[in-house]
Amino acid sequence: MSRVLIVGAGLTGSLCACLLRRALQNQVHIVVWDKARGAGGRMSTSRPPEPSSHSADLGAQYISATAAYHQSHHSFYAELLSAGVLRPLECPVEGLRPRDGGKDYMTPLGMSSVVKHFLSESGADLFLEHHVTALYRRGASWEVERQAGGSETFDAVVLTMPVPQILQLQGDLGKLLSVEQRQQLDVVSYSSRFALALFFPPDAELGVSWGARYVSDSSCIRYIAVDDRKRGAGAPGRGPTLVVHTSVPFGLQHLERDKEAVQPLILQELSRLLPQLPQPLSIKCHKWRYSQVQTAVPDCPGHMTILDQPPLVCGGDAFCHSNFDGCVESALSVLAALEAELRGHAPSGQ
Numbered sequence: 001m002s003r004v005l006i007v008g009a010g011l012t013g014s015l016c017a018c019l020l021r022r023a024l025q026n027q028v029h030i031v032v033w034d035k036a037r038g039a040g041g042r043m044s045t046s047r048p049p050e051p052s053s054h055s056a057d058l059g060a061q062y063i064s065a066t067a068a069y070h071q072s073h074h075s076f077y078a079e080l081l082s083a084g085v086l087r088p089l090e091c092p093v094e095g096l097r098p099r100d101g102g103k104d105y106m107t108p109l110g111m112s113s114v115v116k117h118f119l120s121e122s123g124a125d126l127f128l129e130h131h132v133t134a135l136y137r138r139g140a141s142w143e144v145e146r147q148a149g150g151s152e153t154f155d156a157v158v159l160t161m162p163v164p165q166i167l168q169l170q171g172d173l174g175k176l177l178s179v180e181q182r183q184q185l186d187v188v189s190y191s192s193r194f195a196l197a198l199f200f201p202p203d204a205e206l207g208v209s210w211g212a213r214y215v216s217d218s219s220c221i222r223y224i225a226v227d228d229r230k231r232g233a234g235a236p237g238r239g240p241t242l243v244v245h246t247s248v249p250f251g252l253q254h255l256e257r258d259k260e261a262v263q264p265l266i267l268q269e270l271s272r273l274l275p276q277l278p279q280p281l282s283i284k285c286h287k288w289r290y291s292q293v294q295t296a297v298p299d300c301p302g303h304m305t306i307l308d309q310p311p312l313v314c315g316g317d318a319f320c321h322s323n324f325d326g327c328v329e330s331a332l333s334v335l336a337a338l339e340a341e342l343r344g345h346a347p348s349g350q
């Protein structure tokens with residue numbers, strides 16, 4: 001049985017784990033490491049500090065499929081709909097551009113439930129707070145080092161984190177990249193933004209009619225959502241939660257500042273836009289240094305194979321585009337690259 005390490009418990013990593021399991025069944029032992037304390041990556045759902053408030057999607061908000069992707073990725077949508085992970089987005093989203101034949105979905109339990117669904121289907125062993133710092137080729141295996149100390153060996157490794165974080169890895173990766181691959185990775189760029197979640201008490205009235213709104217008259221704030229309303233209904237007895245995303249120019253302007261210093265600027269602008277807001281119980285601020293891909297790997301190949309044997313493959317939204325369907329495309333492409341190598345690796349008779 002091949003031991004495969006997937007680095008990153010975001011959407012691409014969870015899909016890679018699930019697709020590998022379905023393709024290779026008991027020929028693979030799949031292990032997922034993520035440096036964060038929870039699964040989800042940029043599809044993260046943040047728990048409220050108080051149990052009386054609703055959780056908050058700090059990153060991705062909903063899933064929008066074009067008609068073409070809705071058809072080509074039909075099996076993924078059908079699976080998530082039948083599992084109750086996705087439901088049609090019904091709340092009004094002011095400023096959402098209408099698209100021909102496309103579909104919009106929300107996640108009643110938060111965006112991280114999509115990632116958790118695929119992780120659970122994969123049967124992978126998930127280890128959180130496992131920050132990979134280096135990869136070394138040891139004959140037919142990879143030795144993978146963690147920040148906390150210690151290392152483990154695997155027969156294949158899949159890297160699904162944002163490209164700048166892939167390029168930070170120490171060890172043999174840098175030496176194995178061809179000049180062309182290095183150039184392709186170097187052009188990848190991401191937008192940056194801050195996200196704020198405001199958690200309110202159960203009796204709070206926010207005084208807005210929409211579930212979410214794209215803001216066009218602010219240089220600081222681009223998007224605001226009443227997270228519980230966006231998801232169809234709040235949990236009984238829990239207060240509403242407001243999620244705010246800043247604009248990309250604002251994110252870039254304040255990128256190197258601490259989020260604690262930037263939070264008051266966002267709150268000040270929020271009170272200009274929504275002066276009637278009551279006092280929240282608590283506030284969380286998050287800096288998305290790597291938010292959405294602005295320049296993808298040229299020609300969007302879906303994945304990049306750095307070494308065939310032992311396999312080392314990169315995937316993620318940077319190899320396609322930044323949304324659900326981009327991650328599905330990337331995971332399908334990673335699977336195609338790995339499957340043949342891993343089948344070849346399995347002992348005969350399997």
Ligand code: FAD
Pocket residue numbers: 007008009010011012013033034035036040041042043058059060061062063064130131132133160161162165193195245288290291292315316317318321322323324325326327
């Ligand atoms: P990630 O989610 O970034 O996963 C990579 C994982 O790798 C992370 O969990 C990280 O902790 C981990 N990691 C990084 N370095 C290491 C390391 N050295 N060791 C171990 N683990 C590591 N998409 C939509 O479809 N709809 C939306 O509405 C939408 N809105 C968005 C709004 C925002 C603010 C953001 C930030 C993104 C949004 N997106 C949206 C894009 C979508 O979230 C991403 O395209 C998708 O989540 C990317 O998934 P991924 O698995 O490729 O990468």
